[in-house]
Amino acid sequence: MAEIKVLGVVGAGQMGNGISQVAAQSGIDVICTDVNQGALDKARDTVKGSLGRLVKKEKLTQAQADEALKRITFTADLQKLSGADLVVEAATENEKLKKTIFDQLDKIARPGVILATNTSSISVTRLAAGTSRPERFIGMHFMNPVPMMQLVEIIRGLVTSDETYAATKALAEKMGKTVTTSKDLPGFIANRLLMPMINEAFCALEQGLSTAEDIDTTMKLGMNHPMGPLALADLIGLDTCLAIMEVLHTQFGDSKYRPNTLLRQYVDAGLLGRKSHRGVYRYDDAKK
Numbered sequence: 707m708a709e710i711k712v713l714g715v716v717g718a719g720q721m722g723n724g725i726s727q728v729a730a731q732s733g734i735d736v737i738c739t740d741v742n743q744g745a746l747d748k749a750r751d752t753v754k755g756s757l758g759r760l761v762k763k764e765k766l767t768q769a770q771a772d773e774a775l776k777r778i779t780f781t782a783d784l785q786k787l788s789g790a791d792l793v794v795e796a797a798t799e800n801e802k803l804k805k806t807i808f809d810q811l812d813k814i815a816r817p818g819v820i821l822a823t824n825t826s827s828i829s830v831t832r833l834a835a836g837t838s839r840p841e842r843f844i845g846m847h848f849m850n851p852v853p854m855m856q857l858v859e860i861i862r863g864l865v866t867s868d869e870t871y872a873a874t875k876a877l878a879e880k881m882g883k884t885v886t887t888s889k890d891l892p893g894f895i896a897n898r899l900l901m902p903m904i905n906e907a908f909c910a911l912e913q914g915l916s917t918a919e920d921i922d923t924t925m926k927l928g929m930n931h932p933m934g935p936l937a938l939a940d941l942i943g944l945d946t947c948l949a950i951m952e953v954l955h956t957q958f959g960d961s962k963y964r965p966n967t968l969l970r971q972y973v974d975a976g977l978l979g980r981k982s983h984r985g986v987y988r989y990d991d992a993k994k
Contacts, residue, residue: 710877711735714790714815716807718742718749718780720981721824722796724852727753730777731766732881737779737786746780753778756853788814792877794822794846799949801828805836812837820870822846826897826946827953830890831863841867844874847894848883850942858883861894892957893950900938901950905966907935911986912968918986936986939969940979944986948973 713729715722718740726738726749740746757771766774779786787793793815795807804823811821821843823833834843845861858878862871871887878885888894893901907921915921922934939947948970954963972978972985979985 708791708873710791710820710873710880712737712790713877714787714793715739715796716784716787716793716811717796717798717824718745719796719798721848721850721852723749723752724850725794725796725824725848726778727756727774728852728881728883730774731757731770733777734877734880735777735779737781737790739781739784739787741782743782746782750775750778750780784810785814787811788816790815790819792820792822792874794824796824796848799826799828799946801833804828804833808833808837812839818842820844820873822874824848827893827901827950829892829957830861830866834863834865840865842870844870845888845890845894846874846878847896849896856882856884857886857896859886859888859894859896861888861890863890892954897950898954901947901954902963904935904939904947905951905963905969907939908966908969911936912966940985940987940989942979943981944969944972944978 712735715726715736715738718738722738726736729736738749754775757766757774760766761768761771793811795804797803797807804825808821815821821837821839823830823845824847825845826847830845834840837843840863843863844866847859847861849855849857860871860874860878875885886895910916910921911918918936922936925931925934948965951963951965955965976982977984980989983989
C-alpha cells in the first residue's frame, strides 16, 4: 500500500481549508484548489489564523505553524492536482456539482490515484460510477470544524477495493483522526442520526414548544451535548442541513425524514447560520 504524501483538496471553503490545515500539520503536502481566487485568499488567511491560535495556546511552535502553512499550495489551477496521491472533494453538498468535479478529476488524476468525497449524505457508489476508477473511489467524511473534531467517517462504495480503504484509513489516522466505517446508505452514520434530531428541534421551535435558547440548553445540560442542535445547525449551515434532510427523505421515502417547513423558510430567506451572520441566532464575527 503506497503512502499518501501529497493530498489534493477541491474546495477552499470551511471544510476544504480545515482538511488542508490538518493534513499540513501532519507533514503532508497539500494542493488546495478552488475556482474562486477570493475563496483561496480567504482560506489562506483562515488557516494562518487558526495556526496562530494554536501557537498562542502553545499547542504548536511558531516554526511548526510556519512550516505547516508552507506545505499548502493554494491554486485556482485544477491541473495542479495531477501531482496528488489522493484527491478529496469538499465542495457544496450538491450531487450534480460533485459529479462535474469528479468527471474533471478522473481525467486529471494519474491512474491509481484515489478519489475521495467529503459528502455527508450523497451515495458514494453513485458518484463513483461516473468515474473510470470506482474501485479507487471512497467517501471520506470529515466533521466540522475539521481542526477540532476527532472523527473521520469512511464510506465504502459498492466496489471500493480493500487497498483503497486501507490507504484512506491510514491517511486519516496519520492526520490524527479516529475512523469509523459506514455502509453506503443515505446519511451514513453521523447524519442518519444527527439530522433528524436537528430537524425535530426546528419542529419544536416552529410549534412554539420553547425558545431556541431553552431547546439548546435542554440538550446541552440534559443530554450532555457540547452544543445544542439549533446552534449546531447554524454552525453546519442551514442550507447543508436542508440538503441532507432532502437526501434522506428522497432516498428512504419515509415521512419521518421530511424537512421541517421552518428550516426551509430560513434557507429561502438566506439565513444560513454563522456563514451568513444570521440563522436561528445572530452572529457578530462568527460569535453568537
